Amino acid sequence: MGWMFSKPIWLPFRLLGIPVSLDLSFLLVLPLFAFLIGSQLPAYLQLLQVNAPSELLQSPTSYLLGLLAAVGLFLSVLIHELGHALTARAYGVQTREITLWLLGGVAQLEQIPRTRGTEAVIAIAGPLVSILLAGLFGLLRGAVPTDVAVGQFLLGYLAYINLSLALFNLLPALPLDGGRILRSLLALYKPYLEATRTAVTLSKILAFALGLLGLFMGNLFLILIALFVFMAASGEAEQTLLNRTLEGLKVRDLMTREVSTVPPNLSVAELLDKMMQERHVGYPVVEAGRLLGLISLEDLQGASPQTRVLERMRSPLHLDEQTEALAALHRMAQEGFSRVLVTDPSGNLVGILSKTDLLRALQLRAAQMNLSDHPGPRPQ
Known part of the structure; x- marks a missing residue:
């Protein structure tokens, strides 16, 4: 049908x-x-x-x-x-x-x-x-x-x-x-x-x-x-x-490149302090630029203050920066994620893509298409 x-x-x-x-x-x-x-x-x-x-x-x-x-x-x-x-x-x-x-x-x-x-x-x-x-x-x-x-x-x-x-x-x-x-x-x-x-x-x-x-x-x-x-x-x-x-947009065109990260040897106590200061509840775990995992507040339940992030982190949802933006949106919808981490072909973290980034792109491109459909006089 x-x-x-x-x-x-x-x-x-x-x-x-x-x-x-x-x-x-x-x-x-x-x-x-x-x-x-x-x-x-x-x-x-x-x-x-x-x-x-x-x-x-x-x-x-x-x-x-x-x-x-x-x-x-x-x-x-x-x-x-x-x-x-x-x-x-x-x-x-x-x-x-x-x-x-x-x-x-x-x-x-x-x-x-x-x-x-x-x-x-x-x-x-x-x-x-x-x-x-x-x-x-x-x-x-x-x-x-x-x-x-x-x-x-x-x-x-x-x-x-x-x-x-x-x-x-x-x-x-x-x-x-x-x-x-x-x-x-x-x-x-x-x-x-x-x-x-x-x-x-x-x-x-x-x-x-x-x-x-x-x-x-x-x-x-x-x-x-x-x-x-x-x-x-x-x-x-x-x-x-x-x-x-x-159409024609890739993840690299929409992602936010400035991402706050944490090293794998950071303690839970230090991570909680960082969360309080930056008002974030989740961070990519990175070492020498390479993405290792993801740590969030819910992953810290039951952990002692001395526990290292490496022991509590989990595998993140990540996409290659060359992925088509539409494919990324479908993947996020299927997996139920509001944001994904973006890596280059070598596995290094290069940015983060959120639904907010996609929504902003939709609004801007829609405005551009409306202008092209209704061309008017341009200022001299």
């Missing part, structure tokens, strides 16, 4: 070298889907024109068929997302993971491809895979005798659901595939950020329409999808602005 950037819930296996994650909501929604399909089995059989014996409609058989159909649905979603991931790999874009969750699946790409038209090619790959699956299941169903009701139902359902999955994902709304195709086409003749804003506006209008349709039909699932599209479109705009603003 789209691509996003977030921390995985659970990584049980890899498929074609790509980690596959099952979100907690998937574990809850799978039995729910099985129940819904099983309870609506007569309607599905009528839709698919399957003549089934009466015992097939009785529980627990109907719910077992619902479970098989639900598993087939999510496997189809997984193959759909693999279509995105493998196409992205062909363009040199790696996939962090594929996540199956409440509303389907997402392929979490390491970055949004910026080459003209590439995003559209990657986006269309998923619906094309679903259409191929629909055709395959349709052909297989044709080879199954009409009196084999179970095979007729399962293959017919998977053909129907894959076609529905393809058509739904082609709706022109971010983060659905159709929205990404739309943005990629708009970006052929206007700036990428402006193309994103246009696509986001259309996405919110479509989400509002889907929400109204869901309310009119009393369809809770459609209302949930509308809410997801609306919120995800807003997040897409923020993510694109973030990518554009930090």
